Amino acid sequence: MKQLRLVLPLLAAVGLLVAPVLSQEYVREVPARQLPLPATASPELRSFIQAGSAAIWNDHPATAAEWRAWVGRAAERTRAGLPALRGRMGVTVEASQVAGVNVFAVTPPEIAPENRNRVLIHFHGGGYVLNPGEAGTPEAIMMAGFGRIRVISVDYRMAPDFPYPAAMDDALAVYREMLTTHEAGRIGVFGTSTGGGMTLALVLRAKATGLPVPGAIAAGTPWSDLQKVGDSYFTNDTVDNVLVRYEGWLGDAARLYANGHDMRDPFLSPIYGEFSGFPPTILVSGTRDLFLSNTVRVHRKLREAGAVADLVVFEGVSHAQYLFSPDMPEAREYFRELGAFFNTHLKG
Amino acid sequence: MKQLRLVLPLLAAVGLLVAPVLSQEYVREVPARQLPLPATASPELRSFIQAGSAAIWNDHPATAAEWRAWVGRAAERTRAGLPALRGRMGVTVEASQVAGVNVFAVTPPEIAPENRNRVLIHFHGGGYVLNPGEAGTPEAIMMAGFGRIRVISVDYRMAPDFPYPAAMDDALAVYREMLTTHEAGRIGVFGTSTGGGMTLALVLRAKATGLPVPGAIAAGTPWSDLQKVGDSYFTNDTVDNVLVRYEGWLGDAARLYANGHDMRDPFLSPIYGEFSGFPPTILVSGTRDLFLSNTVRVHRKLREAGAVADLVVFEGVSHAQYLFSPDMPEAREYFRELGAFFNTHLKG
Numbered sequence: 001m002k003q004l005r006l007v008l009p010l011l012a013a014v015g016l017l018v019a020p021v022l023s024q025e026y027v028r029e030v031p032a033r034q035l036p037l038p039a040t041a042s043p044e045l046r047s048f049i050q051a052g053s054a055a056i057w058n059d060h061p062a063t064a065a066e067w068r069a070w071v072g073r074a075a076e077r078t079r080a081g082l083p084a085l086r087g088r089m090g091v092t093v094e095a096s097q098v099a100g101v102n103v104f105a106v107t108p109p110e111i112a113p114e115n116r117n118r119v120l121i122h123f124h125g126g127g128y129v130l131n132p133g134e135a136g137t138p139e140a141i142m143m144a145g146f147g148r149i150r151v152i153s154v155d156y157r158m159a160p161d162f163p164y165p166a167a168m169d170d171a172l173a174v175y176r177e178m179l180t181t182h183e184a185g186r187i188g189v190f191g192t193s194t195g196g197g198m199t200l201a202l203v204l205r206a207k208a209t210g211l212p213v214p215g216a217i218a219a220g221t222p223w224s225d226l227q228k229v230g231d232s233y234f235t236n237d238t239v240d241n242v243l244v245r246y247e248g249w250l251g252d253a254a255r256l257y258a259n260g261h262d263m264r265d266p267f268l269s270p271i272y273g274e275f276s277g278f279p280p281t282i283l284v285s286g287t288r289d290l291f292l293s294n295t296v297r298v299h300r301k302l303r304e305a306g307a308v309a310d311l312v313v314f315e316g317v318s319h320a321q322y323l324f325s326p327d328m329p330e331a332r333e334y335f336r337e338l339g340a341f342f343n344t345h346l347k348g
Numbered sequence: 349m350k351q352l353r354l355v356l357p358l359l360a361a362v363g364l365l366v367a368p369v370l371s372q373e374y375v376r377e378v379p380a381r382q383l384p385l386p387a388t389a390s391p392e393l394r395s396f397i398q399a400g401s402a403a404i405w406n407d408h409p410a411t412a413a414e415w416r417a418w419v420g421r422a423a424e425r426t427r428a429g430l431p432a433l434r435g436r437m438g439v440t441v442e443a444s445q446v447a448g449v450n451v452f453a454v455t456p457p458e459i460a461p462e463n464r465n466r467v468l469i470h471f472h473g474g475g476y477v478l479n480p481g482e483a484g485t486p487e488a489i490m491m492a493g494f495g496r497i498r499v500i501s502v503d504y505r506m507a508p509d510f511p512y513p514a515a516m517d518d519a520l521a522v523y524r525e526m527l528t529t530h531e532a533g534r535i536g537v538f539g540t541s542t543g544g545g546m547t548l549a550l551v552l553r554a555k556a557t558g559l560p561v562p563g564a565i566a567a568g569t570p571w572s573d574l575q576k577v578g579d580s581y582f583t584n585d586t587v588d589n590v591l592v593r594y595e596g597w598l599g600d601a602a603r604l605y606a607n608g609h610d611m612r613d614p615f616l617s618p619i620y621g622e623f624s625g626f627p628p629t630i631l632v633s634g635t636r637d638l639f640l641s642n643t644v645r646v647h648r649k650l651r652e653a654g655a656v657a658d659l660v661v662f663e664g665v666s667h668a669q670y671l672f673s674p675d676m677p678e679a680r681e682y683f684r685e686l687g688a689f690f691n692t693h694l695k696g
Contacts, residue, residue: 026398027382030586034375038579040645050374231386231635231664238378239583287579287644292635296661297388300681303660311659312651313644316579333648 035239041316044328048321049241057244060252064160067129067256075135082134082141088326089145093137099177101170102133102155106140112148118186118346120144121175121214122153123202125193125320127223127253128167129159139192139220142326146335147342152178156198163259168267171198172205175214184212185347190338192284192320193291196222200270200298203278213279216345218338220284221291221320222298224271226254226263230293240290240318275301280308280345284334286317308345312337383587389664392676396669397589405592408600412508415477415604423483430482430489436674437493441485447525449518450481450503454488460496466534466694468492469523469562470501471550473541473668475571475601476515477507487540490674494683495690500526504546511607516615519546520553523562532560533695538686540668541639544570544631548618548646551626561627564693566686568632569639569668570646572619574602574611578641588638588666623649628656628693632682634665656693660685 037046056074061067086093090109097103106122120143124136133155140153156170178187191199196219203213228246237245258268266273271294281302285295292313302309314322314330322330385394404422409415434441438457445451454470468491472484481503488501504518526535537547544567551561576594585593606616614621619642629650633643640661650657662670662678670678 026385028397028400028587028589030381030383032380033378033582033585035378035579035582037374038582038641040578040641049376052376230388231383234381234383234386235584235587235635237381239376241376287583287640292661293386293388293663296635297663299661300663303685304681311661313640313647313659313661315641315645315648333652337651 038316042329044325045316045321045330048324048328049316049318051241053241053244057242057248059249061249067160071130071132074130075132078131078135078138079133082137085138085141085326089141091141091144093134093141095134098152099173101174103174104134104137104140104153104155106137106144106151106153108144108148108150110148111150114343114348115147115149117182117348118149118188118342119178119182120147120149120151120188120190120342121178122151123156123171123189123191123195123198124153125191125195126158127250128164128194128257129253132158139195139323142323142331142335143190143338146326146332147339149339149342159253159257159259163257164261164268167198167257168201168205171202172209175202175206176209176211179211183347185215187214188216188218188342188346189214190218190220192220192323194223196220197224197270200224200273201267204266204270204273207274207277213277215347216280216282216342217278218282218284218341219295219298220322220334221286221289221295222270222283223291224294224298225269226258227269230297232290232292232294236288236290236292239288241288242319242321243290246290271297271301275305275307278302278305278307278309280310280341282310282312282337282341284312284314284322284337286314286319286321288316288318290319310341386664390677392673393664393669393678396672396676397664397666399589401589401592405590405596407597409597415508419478419480422478423480426479426483426486427481430485433486433489433674437489439489439492441482441489443482446500446502447521449522451522452482452485452488452501452503454485454492454499454501456492456496456498458496459498462691462696463495463497465530465696466497466536466690467526467530468495468497468499468536468538468690469526470499471504471519471537471539471543471546472501473539473543474506475598476512476542476605477601480506487543487671490671490679490683491538491686493674494680495687497687497690507601507605507607511605512609512616515546515605516549516553519550520557523550523554524557524559527559531695533563535562536564536566536690536694537562538566538568540568540632540671542571544568545572545618548572548621549615552614552618552621555625561625563695564628564630564690565626566630566632566689567643567646568670568682569634569637569643570618570631571639572642572646573617574606575617578645580638580640580642584636584638584640587636589636590667590669591638594638619645619649623653623655626650626653626655626657628658628689630658630660630685630689632660632662632670632685634662634667634669636664636666638667658689
């Protein structure tokens with residue numbers, strides 16, 4: 001009661017006076033609403049919001065064959081656009097292998113002098129199902145081009161054929177091999193969505209394996225909790241026009257990849273990991289992002305653990321929407337932020 | 349069309365394929381929903397969410413007399429709790445004047461050695477109407493206590509009796525006077541909500557007046573746009589249980605204070621200011637905050653201007669809710685973040 005006596009006046013201090021409600025079943029009722037186009041977003045972003053919900057968001061492939069076909073159709077659409085994107089950024093992309101894992105080596109037309117001895121490892125997004133092969137390279141292409149730095153984009157194995165932990169085994173194998181040619185402090189790791197979650201999980205795996213951690217990492221709107229746990233899974237439900245809802249293909253993909261493993265395993269949902277000893281980390285999200293909580297929960301936990309952790313939240317941006325075009329200001333800001341962060345924190 | 353050819357494959361790259369919609373009247377329809385208590389928030393925060401909407405959120409005082417009475421009732425409730433809060437934090441509070449402006453000098457039981465030559469100036473929140481006199485001191489009391497640093501809390505003049513620019517005139521007068529006894533680099537400025545907006549506007553006023561800027565500032569969920577402009581005014585409408593909606597007392601207070609001035613005046617809505625030369629700034633918001641966009645828009649603009657700008661977003665937190673009790677973890681984290689930021693960036 002001492003606490004309550006103190007608290008009630010403080011509520012009044014900010015203009016509140018409330019009656020405590022004690023129901024365990026409390027829910028907050030939020031009426032239907034119409035969200036206007038944010039005048040505060042770029043015209044390019046507004047055009048992506050105007051485009052409505054992602055056409056595939058509520059697809060539910062039911063068998064492994066249906067997943068493969070669904071993934072294949074999406075990948076084909078992406079591949080068709082890659083020559084233009086590579087041309088726009090001036091980069092070259094070469095298929096290769098590192099430690100037996102398929103990768104793409106992405107090289108900009110000119111490597112910045114300060115980046116000569118540095119390399120970035122990239123994990124693409126797509127819920128551990130989408131973007132196999134070259135379809136996983138757009139973010140790596142833009143990072144290499146905007147950041148004038150070499151990027152190794154990892155074509156890790158995915159569900160349904162290779163569920164957990166195949167993706168993380170591939171991630172660790174590539175990182176371990178890169179350590180034989182690069183000092184850890186000169187290696188950066190980054191990715192968006194699933195790639196952001198894998199970036200965090202890789203650091204946890206490196207720690208658990210006794211490997212040095214990378215010099216710096218960037219986790220764009222990381223899938224840090226594969227369960228529907230976190231405030232923005234609810235507050236931004238249907239506000240986000242990319243993922244739209246956990247109950248779309250996303251939740252199916254989580255179950256497909258986890259394959260019966262406890263989703264609270266930190267290598268599946270890195271938010272449940274132990275964050276001491278993390279390298280400097282930059283996290284990125286948007287006000288409409290279904291993964292806003294997946295992002296800020298990691299940020300809070302990193303700062304509580306004493307890590308250098310930067311947070312960027314873009315106005316009006318849904319999940320991973322800052323990647324949609326190299327010509328949108330939000331994309332340029334994203335890659336500028338990442339480039340500056342890696343430049344500050346990686347060894348020269 | 350070149351851009352569109354590039355963009356569509358990129359949408360596919362993250363699992364999207366959309367048809368462009370060109371209506372100027374586009375709105376996104378979001379159905380009614382029930383938000384559960386976030387399991388990821390502290391028990392203390394959950395109790396504040398369970399308490400429902402702030403009782404006063406939809407009050408609409410119609411005359412100056414009604415405003416005064418409404419403000420007086422809220423202030424009385426707050427004042428009743430101050431002895432307990434001062435006791436809990438061990439601080440002393442002394443009424444005083446600086447440059448003819450009423451202030452409260454808040455002194456912790458022990459000043460940290462590194463803070464001996466430093467001082468913080470505090471502007472309280474309350475929409476330029478609430479929290480006159482001692483009712484404006486809770487945040488200053490907690491900052492002094494948690495941060496072991498001297499705080500001068502400014503009891504600036506407010507609407508309805510003193511509309512814009514009285515509050516900012518008082519803020520500038522206090523700052524100018526403090527500069528006669530403290531080097532600018534040893535002065536920090538902070539506040540939440542209206543106090544956060546005033547903190548930003550003070551830097552703009554200092555720049556316009558040719559005064560040196562403070563060493564560092566903290567703007568908690570700043571009221572950076574007094575208009576209903578910004579994505580979260582819409583996305584977090586009714587999701588936030590403190591302010592709830594712009595159409596509550598908040599919008600009335602904006603009009604009362606602006607008193608016919610263009611709300612895009614940067615000293616009213618600092619988001620429209622020019623942000624070059626800003627000192628290191630930390631910004632704080634929450635995933636449910638009606639002012640999430642007011643916060644992240646400032647953060648983006650500061651970083652684009654090259655300033656050191658840190659962003660913190662608390663899971664599940666509505667507007668300014670991190671101040672509700674010194675015993676909630678979110679409050680301790682807020683004051684720990686501010687203390688560390690000031691300690692890093694203020695001169696010793």
